[in-house]
Amino acid sequence: MSLAISPALREALAGWLSHLKALDGAAANTLRAYEADVSGFLAFLAVHHGEALGLGRLKDTSQSDMRAFLAQIRGAGSSARSAARTLSAVKGFYRWLSEREGFDATAVLAARSPRYQRKLPRPLAEDAARAVIGTVAEMAREDWVAARDAAVVTLLYGCGLRISEAMSLTGAEARLPAVLRIRGKGGKERIVPVLPAAQAAVADYVRLCPFPVVDEPAAALFRGARGGALNPRLIARAMELARGALGLPASATPHALRHSFATHLLAAGGDLRAIQELLGHASLSTTQAYTAVDAARLMEVYEKAHPRA
Template identity: 50%
Template sequence: MAMSDQDKAARAEGALMAAAAPDVARAARAWLDRLAHERRLSPKTREAYARDLSLVLLRLKDHLGAPPRLGDLAALRPADVRAVLAARRADGVAPRTLVRLLAAARSFARHLEREGEGKVGALAAVRAPKVGKSLPKPVSVDAARALADPATRAGEDREPWVLARDAAVLALLYGAGLRISEALSLTPVMVAGGADQVTILGKGGKARMVPLIAPVRAAIADYVALCPYALEAEGPLFRGAKGAKLSPRIVQGAVERMRGALGLPASATPHALRHSFATHLLARGGDLRSIQELLGHASLSTTQIYTQVDQAALMAAYRAAHPRA
């Protein structure tokens, strides 16, 4: 059975406690509680923070010869932090991951300073690795429609309700711009009666209203009609083969199979459909502020990256078609 986000977060927090000296473990527990209750971060985000800090502490243990205590953290020099990052880089870790590790350590350090547990000045003195900016990679309109069409997988030896289920999830990603975790969090009562909108609880516990267009509603209705399991009003809408809540990995696997059949690149993932939702709306004249609200982005600058995707697509078409290009 697939682990829930809460179970994964608990496992990552357990690994963090095991990697820390007792006083650091106590402070880390308080830090994670603050992330959950004051900043209202999701279990998935807390899992990432706990995992990243545990990796930093494990490398510090190797570097210092023992699990670091609060006094050891306060006594760190910039050279110690650079040695930890260099060791992770030698393990083949990408610069983006190093940035994330450093961000988790700095967040913990800010908590320590706020609580009067000491100041880890070395973290602020180390510059984060440079990370090249990459644009989202949407798929074409035709490809997005094909991925969300159960007929694309008609040749697969799978039950019709499974094909309808996967198509409904993908329709929500492309037709409503949901994250896969948001789509899988839906319950039957939220879409009862062919509801034309649904309230989604996104990152940071922020609620937003998302419209469900007719093709999305039809895909959900097709799945519900075929699903062999009793769908309790407050239970998970999308079920796995044995009736439990559907795992994101199952949907990712379905897209991987279709990707090969459709000749799509490796960047064609379930999340790419959310990118496609935003990019295609923008190309059709969608308002950037409205797209921000539909996606649930906290900052408009996050949504503005899709304007660069649209410009890049325009220039690619120009170079391919213009006789003087």
């Protein structure tokens, strides 16, 4: 690919990614995905036109080119959802580049994204969410590990944190305050209230942890067996064991606890805008998925309980 794409174009792609990291706070995994998506598109254009690809050729990208690209990735087996994500990355790159280089990117920006059915969040029932916390602790072989795992899943369910957000907590938060300032996706900050149960769970972990969590405010709060930062895969494994013991579906993952937090708040009468802020969603439409979950649950209850004539 490096032979088919000009150095100026590679430099432009690197500049866009640096822009996303510096100004938008994009996560490393997001940047890698964007780089792969846009690099794949640029490689396609070079092959599609049978010539080396530079900035000048890129500016002439047509609607026909876009249709051919989408047909190619769908033909290669990409799902509609994956194709839509790739197209979104390509549009983002063109939008940024067209503003810098002063060309019309309408042909690219007007390309229609493939339609796909958005997957609804799959939360746990309230009793199952509570049972998971206790069962995760029971699965551990050491008391401090049991306390650690219980503290993490309590934060996921009780505060609606992403697993990456829980893992980013440091020793400075060892004595959990009444509210946490969380930096989520895109560097977006939000204020999250902390339940007494979460404070107690973390305090129990800190008391039992064999490593000097409180004395190392810059180090990770949650530690692995050797004292380094806890690998989130260990929490996923603990959830896997817990759901097996409780007979829960494979959808009962750490992230499902965050979904459960939002769904249970909404079911209890929580305001959608407030839940959006607690979750750190940039768009209300993302949070509105939980209204569909709640409606689906109500219909399920209706179907089971309605006395048919």
